[in-house]
Amino acid sequence: GIVKKSKVNGPRSKVNCSPVQVTVYPTLVPDLHVLASVNHVFNAILVRGDIVGDTLYYGRGAGQDATASAVLSDLADAALDLKLGTRSRIPPFVPHEREGAVLPIDDVVSRYYMRLNVTDRPGTMAKIATILGDAKIGISSVIQPEGHAGEIVPLILMIHDATNVAMAQALAKIAKLQVVKGPPIMIRVENFE
Template sequence: MSARKINIGLIGFGNVGAGMIKILRDKKAMLREKTGMEIVLKKVCDKDISSKRGVSLDKSLLTANVSDILDDPQIDIVVELIGGINPAREFVTEALKKGKNVVTANKALLAHHGTDIFALAQDRGKSVYFEASVGAGIPIIKSLREGLVANNFAGVFGIVNGTTNFVLSRMSAENCGFLEALKEAQKRGFAEKDPTLDIEGMDSAHKLVILTYLCFGRMARIGEVYVEGISRVSLQDINYAKELGFEIKLLAIAKKEGDALEVRVHPTLISSGHLLASVNGVFNAIFVSSDLAGELLFYGPGAGQFSAASAVVSDLVDLAQDMKAGLFRPTLNITPDAEVKRLRSIDEIESRYYIRVTADDKPGVLAKISGVFAKFGISIESVTQKPARGGQAVPIVMVVHDALEKKLRSALAVIDKLDVIKEKSVAIRIEEI
């Protein structure tokens, strides 16, 4: 019996797109044997169809006109790999309207417009698959949607950006500053020429919106996510944190606290003994706490041509099998967590904090600082004063017990105005996972 053919059109012939094509070619026989389907690349669209990508294509497959894909009734699945919000949004929307299923790796698009895109797919009886949007080849999307479908989740904690994790890992391991570590990341191809989206946490926030939707059935608006990047993390704080038994990671966090859901991205101190603390370099990891399966860690390369392309091909195979069986699995079949009534603002969160103040080395300084904390009801857990050097101001490192974010920030604002304080204070949240 001949295999059924599924025709796909690729929009975006970049690194991941080229990887997908290589996999479909190199693994053609295996995929056909496993699925009984033949996935056929019918058309490839890109603004640049002349540059070499390390994979040869018949010129008849290449086009710079996206209509050659969207208007072709023989194309069953559109693979969108151009990234960004526009024109990707228009292409995905048009594909769904014209009766095509969609596979995308576009986390920014889904974070900003996922609700509308999923609703349109539901209305048209089509599917949107997006495994490569979070963690590249780590099968976190499929695991949350299918493998853990019977679970309720308490929280998800992720290191989901390879650039920032490489920079922080490099600073910690090589005892170098932020800019030096970032330059090394760029030199190795782990960071963009303009790394702002990664360094300031927005890429992680996009991925967190998707994870929050899958775990809690709530599609948070990107503006509802608290986002803080790593550009102000100093080597000094990384080393002091290590002395206290912590590592600093850029963590994407979604967790339930009572009837509220916290959704935030920021530098975080986590215990050196936790599995996430040992995730280094460009690797990603997602730690999930669930009621039935317990605590799970998903780990692997968070970027890379074949890692991401592997996830895209996985989606293609799932869709092809659905089409073969005549099945439709709605994208919006995520059940909202009934316990979650609202999103909690950053001012409402409570946690322990690492605090570093830089002050004059003279009697009474600690009394002034602790007095301010006492007025705001903040209890100090530990204090370490570093040695002074030649009359310079001294760093004072503190850990405070659980405190309300709003009160902590108010207390630091008062402390920073004291005449004995020489630099703006540093506060980094400590997460108990």
């Protein structure tokens, strides 16, 4: 997951705090970034501080058995609370109100990797670029292997910063194009800025 908070100047209040971004989703990271070296059963958390800079917390994950056990335990606790009509058995989340509002997922801004299987014919890229351009979404780079006219080829696009809602709407329109074969693949790209 990713938690982002902008720097706060002055005393904390709901008025001058930037929204907190809390998300959990697959994300590509630059291959030279320290998080890219986390492999197999290991997990890592990167924390960035104003004075200390980046700090990394790294170790073995719980593993599938421990994770499955924890999920089942949480579900059993929730079911018991529903049956008893109480919420007191499960501790609440830490109230986020004191840190500011949570940024709605639609407003989260990210770069994106997009992979499409498309028919190799004139105008294919223009149709896709028009949809992205109309949504004010910029293309950073394009990779498409050479194919023969009429063949289905992969088209890979790296997308500049865009909101989640703008990308979702554009992707839905792109998926409906006759030249797009199969569901588009989109993965967020973290740039750690």
